[in-house]
Ligand SMILES: Nc1ncnc2c1ncn2[C@@H]1O[C@H](COP(=O)(O)OP(=O)(O)OP(=O)(O)O)[C@@H](O)[C@H]1O
């Protein structure tokens with residue numbers, strides 16, 4: 351476990367949390383997800399990834415949790431080069447990163463609390479720890495009343511919040527969210543945004559892919575804009591679109 | 595590892611996929627039932643053949659004109675073969691013994707009284723250690739001067755040959771059939787479990803994405819396979835027991851003594867049951883373990 355511990359021990363100020371160096375992701379010769387992307391994200395930062403549909407935001411996130419492997423270039427997370435990472439270390443990487451998936455990726459046959467608990471069980475958390483932590487995090491995302499519901503008994507926004515609760519229940523140092531406010535009404539979006547912001551204030555690095563122009567403009571955080579898999583803008587305290 | 599968690603996960607998945615679990619259990623039930631009916635039958639035939647093999651003997655007929663020294667010489671030759679391990683045991687049958695034996699077997703011994711002298715030769719009755727080596731023993735002794743030129747050395751070459759061939763065929767065919775049955779049931783249960791996993795591949799994918807190791811995902815599936823395997827095998831054993839009590843035991847009791855008296859040792863039912871349930875568990879574990887491999891490469 352020692353090596354994966356490094357990732358969870360990384361604190362703001364310890365150096366970059368994420369480094370992409372000349373990363374290209376080719377799904378097929380004619381399907382390029384990312385094209386020679388170079389950037390770095392410091393620990394403790396809050397970053398928006400923006401760009402039109404198909405610009406490579408989800409590809410970027412999938413590379414981070416090594417759901418896919420880069421065709422060219424190196425991806426470094428928490429000081430670990432993912433290309434050199436042995437297959438059996440990947441689960442430990444994924445535990446150290448919290449990820450809110452674009453399609454929520456909930457376990458269909460399990461209740462809200464069982465879904466969140468699974469992320470703890472995977473790490474070997476004790477039943478006592480699970481009984482304590484799950485209600486706590488469900489309270490934080492405002493789902494305390496729904497812990498026994500199944501995913502298909504929840505609205506999209508509620509499933510979204512279960513996904514966030516599961517991503518954060520291990521208190522990862524890096525939290526990635528792929529369009530966590532997509533298809534949500536403005537009020538719910540703001541609630542989720544505030545939650546991610548609070549999580550960021552505890553020292554967690556947050557990377558959020560989004561189309562939500564209003565939200566990005568309001569937050570005034572670092573914005574990384576992609577187009578056709580290429581970096582077109584990387585700006586601090588920025589808005590969704592560049593202002594000439 | 596936390597076995598309680600994995601068992602709970604396996605039970606949850608059996609409940610959630612009741613139809614597929616039932617299908618897997620029934621698959622094992624059928625395979626184990628066939629295996630369970632076949633093994634004792636195979637052992638029965640095998641041991642009957644073995645018992646016949648025991649009875650393959652060689653008769654070395656001694657010439658009436660042989661001297662005592664020559665007969666002693668033949669006897670020590672046979673002792674030599676015994677020391678080499680070719681001969682299991684041999685006995686001397688004198689002319690009088692042979693006549694007494696014949697008298698016993700005749701329905702009307704009085705005809706023997708008519709004989710002017712004992713026409714039966716003395717002989718050595720030789721039991722080979724391995725019936726397959728009978729020819730070799732014959733070759734070793736047939737040229738000995740004590741051996742009667744006309745009668746020579748006899749053994750039921752034909753019967754022995756056929757018996758031995760039958761024994762070999764039964765042995766290999768039986769083992770091959772058991773092997774095929776076992777492989778077929780691994781594939782069958784594997785196929786059933788593949789259905790279950792295929793229906794849940796997204797679930798497996800999600801588990802991997804939130805940081806589950808392969809074994810963390812695999813254990814519940816393997817336990818699920820083992821539980822279905824044991825359940826199916828146990829049901830098959832119950833079915834076999836019912837059939838044994840209702841049909842086979844009654845049949846043996848009714849059959850004439852030739853059948854019941856046989857020394858054919860088959861296998862005790864308890865051992866058979868233990869063997870079958872163990873086989874069910876192994877088949878279930880292998881079936882799910884092997885099948886899952888393809889789905890874990892995320
Ligand atoms: N598995 C795949 N096989 C082939 N091409 C893919 C695959 N996944 C993504 N792509 C392609 O890679 C490009 C980037 O896709 P990606 O999912 O990263 O976009 P995105 O920015 O997340 O879009 P959205 O905002 O719609 O979620 C797209 O052109 C897409 O068609």
Ligand SMILES: [Mg+2]
Nearest residue numbers: 407408452528
């Ligand atoms: Mg996307």
